[in-house]
Ligand SMILES: Nc1ncnc2c1ncn2[C@@H]1O[C@H](COP(=O)(O)OP(=O)(O)OP(=O)(O)O)[C@@H](O)[C@H]1O
C-alpha cells in the first residue's frame with residue numbers, strides 16, 4: 001500500500017510523508033476471501049490490523065461463550081496488537097484482548113505489533129504517557145471495584161450464615177414456648193396428684209419412676225417411623241385395656257421417650273388404679289419437657305458453634321499475622337459454607353503432625369472459602385469434597401479436591417484471571433481465584449496450582465513453614 005492510500009485512513013491522519021513511507025515500507029496487505037478468524041483472545045498479540053474492506057466482528061469471551069461486542073465495516077477501524085506500546089507492567093498487553101473475525105471477503109493493512117509499538121513510542125511519547133496515566137486510573141478503579149465485590153461476597157457469606165443461625169434460633173424459640181406450656185401443665189398436675197392424697201411411699205415411688213423415665217428418654221434411640229407407630233399402637237391398646245382415657249395422645253410422647261407397654265405394666269404395679277392416669281400424664285409431661293430441653297440445648301449449642309466458627313474464621317480479636325493451624329481454618333470455613341455443602345460428602349485427610357505456620361489467618365480463610373465455594377458450585381449438591389493437608393519438604397500442602405465435572409482444557413489456563421468466570425451473570429464475579437492467588441503468592445510467598453480431569457479437580461496450595469528471612 002502506498003503513502004497516498006495510507007493517508008486516506010483516519011488513523012494515520014497528520015503523519016508526515018516520511019512517517020507514512022516508513023509505515024508503508026513495513027506494513028503489508030492481507031486479503032481474506034472467506035470468513036476467517038483473524039486472531040483469538042488470549043493469544044500472543046503479533047499484528048496490528050486496519051480494516052480496508054469488508055466487515056469484522058469483535059468478540060469477547062464471557063464464560064464459555066464468545067459474545068459479539070461489535071460488528072463494523074467502517075474503513076480504517078483497527079484491532080489486534082493495540083496495546084503493545086505500553087510501558088507500565090501489563091502482562092496482558094502482549095496478548096490479544098479479544099477475538100476478531102471477518103464475516104465475508106475482507107482486506108486489511110497489517111503492521112507487525114513490534115513495529116507499531118516502536119512507532120508509537122518514538123513518534124508519540126507524550127501520548128504514551130497519557131495512555132499510561134489513563135491505564136493506571138483504570139486499574140485503580142478496577143481495584144476498588146474488586147474491593148467492593150469482595151464486600152459483596154462477604155455479604156453473601158453472612159446471608160448464608162444468617163440462614164444457618166435462623167434455623168436453630170427458631171427451633172429454640174418454638175421449643176421454649178412449648179416448654180412453658182408444659183411446665184405450667186405440670187404444676188397443675190402436681191396439684192391433682194396431691195389432691196388424690198397419694199401416700200408418701202407411692203409418691204416417692206413415682207419420683208423414682210420419673211427419674212427412670214428421664215434417664216430412658218435421654219438414651220432413647222430415634223425409632224424408625226414404622227416401628228414407633230407399632231409401639232404406639234401397643235401402648236394405646238394397653239391404655240384401653242387398663243381404662244386410661246386419652247391414651248392416643250399420650251402414647252406418641254411416651255414412645256418418643258423410650259417408654260413402652262412393658263414399662264407401663266411396671267408403672268401399673270406401683271400406683272393405685274385410680275391414680276394411674278394422673279401418674280401417666282405426669283410422666284408424659286416429664287418426658288416431653290426433657291425432649292424439649294434437649295432440643296433447646298441442641299439448638300443453642302449449634303448457635304454457639306456457629307458463632308465460634310465466625311470468630312475463628314474472621315480471626316476476631318486476634319493479631320492479623322500469627323502461627324495458625326490450617327485445619328482450624330478449613331474447619332471453620334466448612335461451617336461457614338455449610339449451607340452450600342448440603343448433600344455433599346466431605347472427606348478429610350489431615351496430616352495430624354502438621355505444624356502451625358506463620359500466616360494471615362483470615363486471609364487464608366478467604367482462600368479456603370473461594371476454593372471450597374468453587375468446588376461446591378462444581379458439585380451442585382452431590383459428590384465428594386476432599387480436604388487434604390500434608391508436609392512437603394519445607395512447605396505445607398493443602399489440597400482441595402472435588403469429583404465434579406472438571407475444568408475444560410480451554411478454560412484451565414484462564415481460571416486465575418481476574419474477572420474470568422463461566423458462571424451466570426450475578427453468580428460469579430470471576431475474582432475468587434484471582435484473589436486467592438494474590439493472597440497465597442504475594443502475602444504468603446506460597447504457590448497455588450490446579451489439576452483437573454473430569455471427576456477429579458484439585459487445587460493445591462503450598463505455604464512455606466517458616467517466615468522468609470529478610471534477604
Ligand atoms: N472446582 C472447580 N470445578 C470446575 N470449575 C472450576 C472449579 N474451580 C474454578 N472453576 C472455574 O474457574 C472459574 C473461575 O473461578 P473463580 O473462583 O475465580 O470465579 P467464580 O467462581 O466464577 O466467581 P467468584 O468471584 O464468585 O468466585 C469458574 O467460573 C469455573 O469455571
Ligand SMILES: [Mg+2]
Pocket residue numbers: 370373374428431432433
Ligand atoms: Mg469462585
